[in-house]
Amino acid sequence: MTNNTFGTTTESVMHRDDIMGPGHLACAGCGIIPMLRLLLKVFGRRTVVVTPACCYAVVDGPFPYSAIGVPFMHCAFETAAASAAGVRAAFDMRGIPDVNVIVLAGDGGTFDIGFQALSGAAERNENIVYVCYDNEAYMNTGIQRSSATPLGAWTTTTPEQAPKAESKKDIGTIMAGHRIPYFATTSMAYPEDMLAKFEKAKAMSGFRMIHYHCSCPTGWKADSRDMIGLARLAVQTRAFPLYEILDGESWQITVDPEPADLQEYFRIQGRYRHIQPNQLTEIERHLDKEWKTLSRKASAPESSGR
Numbered sequence: 001m002t003n004n005t006f007g008t009t010t011e012s013v014m015h016r017d018d019i020m021g022p023g024h025l026a027c028a029g030c031g032i033i034p035m036l037r038l039l040l041k042v043f044g045r046r047t048v049v050v051t052p053a054c055c056y057a058v059v060d061g062p063f064p065y066s067a068i069g070v071p072f073m074h075c076a077f078e079t080a081a082a083s084a085a086g087v088r089a090a091f092d093m094r095g096i097p098d099v100n101v102i103v104l105a106g107d108g109g110t111f112d113i114g115f116q117a118l119s120g121a122a123e124r125n126e127n128i129v130y131v132c133y134d135n136e137a138y139m140n141t142g143i144q145r146s147s148a149t150p151l152g153a154w155t156t157t158t159p160e161q162a163p164k165a166e167s168k169k170d171i172g173t174i175m176a177g178h179r180i181p182y183f184a185t186t187s188m189a190y191p192e193d194m195l196a197k198f199e200k201a202k203a204m205s206g207f208r209m210i211h212y213h214c215s216c217p218t219g220w221k222a223d224s225r226d227m228i229g230l231a232r233l234a235v236q237t238r239a240f241p242l243y244e245i246l247d248g249e250s251w252q253i254t255v256d257p258e259p260a261d262l263q264e265y266f267r268i269q270g271r272y273r274h275i276q277p278n279q280l281t282e283i284e285r286h287l288d289k290e291w292k293t294l295s296r297k298a299s300a301p302e303s304s305g306r
Contacts, residue, residue, distance in 0.1 A: 144156055251294070
């Protein structure tokens with residue numbers, strides 16, 4: 001069930017100009033492109049996108065070609081949020097406050113290598129939108145483990161005989177601790193929910209972060225035709241819950257699905273083919289615990305003050 005009714009309908013947004021152009025270099029089934037097309041339809045042409053080393057830095061095309069349709073700035077792996085803050089400051093000093101400054105970065109450049117810049121920009125409440133497309137590993141450099149890689153998953157640095165033993169970093173709780181105006185998780189399998197969150201982020205100021213679960217046929221070892229189905233199963237199995245946080249305090253689950261079979265989600269992906277029944281049970285317990293924690297936060301009454 002989708003609870004988020006803010007914003008514009010999918011149909012009306014799809015009739016807007018398609019800013020994203022053809023000729024990009026994404027793999028078939030890559031989740032970046034459908035998300036980015038909708039993001040640009042919401043934010044419009046008065047937008048600058050800042051991207052560190054990541055899949056999209058390659059996907060956009062070799063210089064001087066670009067598929068994104070708006071000014072596009074490459075920066076160092078660890079500096080996306082700081083670079084975007086500099087772009088924002090430049091526009092403000094020139095008296096041009098109506099340009100949207102958006103970071104588009106992968107999980108490696110967000111959860112790990114770029115975390116210090118992310119935390120600093122969030123703490124300063126820089127007036128930017130940070131979009132992390134999370135495909136759950138360093139896909140552009142050979143499918144290495146990141147701190148966004150889920151418990152039990154295969155990568156080239158967590159092989160089948162030693163899969164990832166740690167759980168996925170809880171970036172939502174970390175960002176809530178920074179008291180940013182807005183944080184939200186999104187999925188391409190739920191476009192209405194995603195568009196509502198894009199619209200909400202656009203209407204705000206200060207540091208806003210969108211955490212997008214980004215299907216990756218290459219790194220997940222799955223058929224490109226299954227990407228939307230996998231994205232939907234990730235939400236339905238509660239492996240990737242959809243929720244939003246306002247001002248670090250007000251939590252809301254925006255899609256509350258009937259629980260699906262985690263084994264079906266794993267079966268479609270080669271990165272989980274090594275999972276044994278006892279491991280599946282352990283991961284199910286972990287996800288149930290995480291969901292209960294999220295549910296408590298979302299249902300907690302607001303403080304009445306003193």
